[in-house]
Amino acid sequence: MTDETWWRQAAVYQIYPRSFADSNGDGLGDLPGVTSRVPYLKELGVDAVWLSPFYPSALADGGYDVDDYRDVDPRLGTLDDFDDMVAALHGAGIKVIVDIVPNHTSDRHEWFVEALASPKGSPARDRYIFRDGTGPDGSEPPADWQSTFGGPAWHPVGDGQWYYHFFAREQPDLNWHNPDVHADFLTTLRFWSDRGVDGFRIDVANGLAKNLGQELPSTAELAAMPLDGSHPLWDRDDVHDIYREWRTVFNEYTPARFAVAEAWVEADRRSRYASADGLGQAFNFDLLRADFDACQFRDIIAVNLALAASAGSSSTWVLSNHDVIRHATRYGLPDANGSIDVGRLWLLGGGSLDDVDTGLGLRRARAATLLELALPGSAYLYQGEELGLHEVGDLAPEDRQDPTYFRHPGVDVGRDGCRVPIPWTAEGSSFGFGSGDAHMPQPAWFGERAVSVQDADPDSSLNLYREALRLRRELQGGEDLEWVETGSDDVLAFRRPGEWLCVTNFGSGPCPLPAGEVLISSAPIVDGQVPAATTVWVRG
Secondary structure, eight states: OOGGGGGGGOEEEEEOGGGTOOSSSSSSOOHHHHHHTHHHHHHHTOSEEEEOOOSSOOOTTTTOSOSOTTSOOTTTOOHHHHHHHHHHHHHTTOEEEEEEOOSBOOTTSHHHHHHHHSOTTOTTGGGBOEEEOBSTTSOBOSSOOBOTTSSBSEEEOSSSEEEEOSSOTTSOBBOTTSHHHHHHHHHHHHHHHHTTOOEEEETTTTSSOOOOOSSOOOHHHHHHSOOSSOOSSSSOTTHHHHHHHHHHHHTTSSSOOEEEEOOOOOHHHHTTTTSTTTTEEEOOOHHHHSOSOHHHHHHHHHHHHHHHHHHTSOOEEESOOTTSOOHHHHTTSTTTTTOHHHHHHHHHTTOOGGGSOHHHHHHHHHHHHHHHHHSSSEEEEETTGGGTOOOOTTOOGGGOOOHHHHHSTTTOOOSGGGOSOOOSSSSSTTTTSSSSOOSSOOOGGGGGGOHHHHHTOTTSHHHHHHHHHHHHHHHOOOSOOEEOOOSOTTEEEEEETTTEEEEEEOSSSOEEOOSSEEEEESSOOBTTEEOSSEEEEEEO
C-alpha cells in the first residue's frame, strides 16, 4: 500500500480516550495518557488509531455532545497535548483518525446558546431544526417522534417553539440546509488536517441530510416510509452532496485525507458512502451482528467484498466497538452465538458473568479475530479486546454514565460495560490506568487480564494479537480472496495472495488441518487437527 492508500488494508485501533490511560491521576483518561502508551501501540502492531471524541463536552453522551469542534476538553488536555500525541504516533509509524460528529452539536455549543437567545425565525435558529409547537398555545410537540435515547425527540424552549434531537436533548440536530453549517465543518476538517490528522470517522453519517416540511409525519408514518434515499430523516441521496464537498477538502492535502462513514444502512446502499468522490470507506457492521456461524460469516464476507469493489473501496471488519457488548462476552452467552439482541437481554437481567461461558466466549472471540485479521480490507479493533476483556455488565446504577440507561429504564442498560477503563497492571487501585481510582469501577478479575500479566504469557490474547498483526503486515500481498471448499458447513476456509490459507472451525468438534506450515493458531493444534472454535493460518 502506498501512503495514499494506507487505509485500504489498515489495522485500526479505536481509543476511547477517557478510558484508555490517565496521566494525571484525576480518574479520567487523557491525551497525554495516550501519548504515554504509544510504545504499547507500536509493539501491538496497529497501523492507525481512531480516537473517539476528545472535544469539550458535558458528557451527556460520552463526548458525542460536542461544545467546540476545534478544541480539546481541558480535562483531557490541550491542543499542544494533541500535537504532542500526533507527533509521537507519527514517529511510531501510526496514523491518526479523529471522530467528527456532524449530525448535532451539544446544547452548550455557542451556536445553540445564540439560538436560544434569538427570536423565532432568526438566522441563529436556522442552524438547527426548530418548529412551532402544536395546539392553541404551541405547548404540544410538533410531532410524536421519540428519541433513540428515550423520551420525546422534540424539546420546548419556552416561546412556543421546539427543537429536534434524535439523541439526547443535550444534542440538538443541525440543519444541513444552512450554509453556515457547511462552511463551519469545512473549517473543522481543515483545522485538524492542518494539525496532522490523517483521517476522520464520521458519526451518524447517514443522518445529516433531512427534508422536513411544515406538516411532519407521525412516528407510524415515518416507520412505513422506504429507506430508498427519499426518507425525510435517514440515508437520503442528497447526503452525498455534503461528502462530495468534503472530498474537495480531503484532496487539498498530500497525501489526501480519508474518512470512514458510520452509516447503519442496508448493505446495498453502503457503497455510496465509500465512493472515491465521497468519504472513501464505510463501516460494515455485519460481522458484529452475526452469530458465530460459518455460513453467516461466508455470506457476509462475500457480499461486503463485492460491495466494496463496486465502490472502488476496501471493506471494513468490526467485531467490537464503544457502542456494543464485547464480542468475547457475546460469543459466550447461552443460545446467543454472538447476537446483540440476546446480549441486551443479558444486560437487562443483571449482566452477570456467571451466566456467560467466558472460556468458550474468549475462545470464539480469538478465532473470530484471527479470521477478521486474515480478510482483505481494514480491521477495526476496539481497545481492550486484545486483552480478551469481557463486558462489565453488572455495574451498579450509581456508577453508570450512559444516557440510554437513565432514559430507557427497563429497556436499555446502556453502553458503559465496554467503556470501563482498561487494566495495565495486575495491582493498583485502577490496575495501572492511573495513579488513583478510575472514573468507572473495574472488576477484580481485570487484574488477571492486565497488560503486565499477558506480556509474560506467550499464549495470551495480547500476544496472539501482536503476532497476528505482525504476520498480517508481512503476508499482505493484495486484496484478493479465493474460497476453499472444506466439505463441512461448520468450516470456513479461504486463500490469500502469497499462498497462505485461513481456516476457521465454527463447529463443536475437530476438523482436518491442511498441509503446510502453521503460521499462527488461535488455540493449540491437537493431534494434527483444528479444534472447535479455532482459526489457523497455514502457508503452503
